[in-house]
Amino acid sequence: MDIQMKRGLLDVCVLAAIKSKDSYGYQIMKDMKPYLELSESTLYTILKRLETANLLTVRTAEHGGRLRKYYHITGAGLKRIEDFKDEWKEILSIYRFVTKGDDGNE
Amino acid sequence: MNKQEFLARLRRGLSGIPQDDIEERIIFYSEMIDDRMEEGVSETEAVRSIGTVDEVVSQILTDMPLTRLVKEKNKPGRSMRAWEIVLLVLGFPVWLPLLIAAFAVILAAYIVGWSAVVSLWAVEASFWAAALGGAVSAAALAVRGGGLRGIAMLSVCFCCAGLSIFLFFGCKAVTKGILRLTKWAALRFKSMFVGREAA
Numbered sequence: 557m558d559i560q561m562k563r564g565l566l567d568v569c570v571l572a573a574i575k576s577k578d579s580y581g582y583q584i585m586k587d588m589k590p591y592l593e594l595s596e597s598t599l600y601t602i603l604k605r606l607e608t609a610n611l612l613t614v615r616t617a618e619h620g621g622r623l624r625k626y627y628h629i630t631g632a633g634l635k636r637i638e639d640f641k642d643e644w645k646e647i648l649s650i651y652r653f654v655t656k657g658d659d660g661n662e
Numbered sequence: 663m664n665k666q667e668f669l670a671r672l673r674r675g676l677s678g679i680p681q682d683d684i685e686e687r688i689i690f691y692s693e694m695i696d697d698r699m700e701e702g703v704s705e706t707e708a709v710r711s712i713g714t715v716d717e718v719v720s721q722i723l724t725d726m727p728l729t730r731l732v733k734e735k736n737k738p739g740r741s742m743r744a745w746e747i748v749l750l751v752l753g754f755p756v757w758l759p760l761l762i763a764a765f766a767v768i769l770a771a772y773i774v775g776w777s778a779v780v781s782l783w784a785v786e787a788s789f790w791a792a793a794l795g796g797a798v799s800a801a802a803l804a805v806r807g808g809g810l811r812g813i814a815m816l817s818v819c820f821c822c823a824g825l826s827i828f829l830f831f832g833c834k835a836v837t838k839g840i841l842r843l844t845k846w847a848a849l850r851f852k853s854m855f856v857g858r859e860a861a
Contacts, residue, residue: 580693581690581697582694582697582698583697595713595721596713597718597722597725598721601725622693623689623693624697625690625693
């Protein structure tokens with residue numbers, strides 16, 4: 557997949573993984589695994605990027621006698637997901653144009 | 663390898679990137695290992711599933727912009743001694759031309775590499791053009807009753823077409839190779855900034 561496109565998709569996927577409730581690094585990786593495989597360092601870079609862009613916030617909480625970082629989606633993050641859905645509609649219509657006549661013999 | 667060992671090695675491997683960045687990454691990997699162990703995986707296994715330290719370091723470097731590495735390297739860590747400054751200034755006529763020359767040599771080598779790729783593609787294009795030209799002249803000869811000469815021309819045309827198809831794969835492989843080389847060189851260059859423990 558094209559690198560730019562993949563980067564955008566990864567951002568939205570990570571946001572989607574924390575959309576319904578706050579999550580932590582390993583859980584996000586596990587949730588995404590069936591759809592997009594990514595390494596720890598990639599996830600770290602994405603989380604950092606999303607935090608800098610104010611699309612998510614980070615808090616540290618105690619868990620089982622140690623500290624764990626939880627990621628919380630912001631309003632801007634939710635909006636990013638909605639924007640992605642709109643963009644996707646555009647991409648789908650482009651896709652239909654690109655593949656027009658591929659299977660039928662018109 | 664246990665967790666402590668892994669994190670210590672990672673810290674060594676990353677020395678050279680901004681300090682707070684190292685701390686944050688160490689915490690991140692530590693948490694990742696702990697969470698895996700919480701699922702019942704052994705410590706060794708949890709560390710192994712993260713990957714080797716070298717892999718992790720090169721991944722981090724690939725994602726990190728070069729400017730950040732250079733900025734960190736040039737941070738005034740300690741003040742220079744007087745004789746170092748004198749040496750630097752006095753040696754200026756010597757080291758500057760040498761530095762420029764070294765850069766020029768590397769740049770030239772890189773340009774030569776790409777020129778080779780470009781010329782290969784040019785050969786490919788000319789074979790293709792020859793095949794096309796051959797086909798046109800063979801058709802012309804056939805129309806004018808050239809007979810044998812037309813057939814000879816046609817066979818030349820097929821030869822060129824065949825060669826151009828062969829060469830196409832070669833050209834593609836070489837282009838891909840030089841792109842990979844560029845990526846590798848960039849990573850090597852970035853590695854020069856990290857991995858050595860601060861004195």
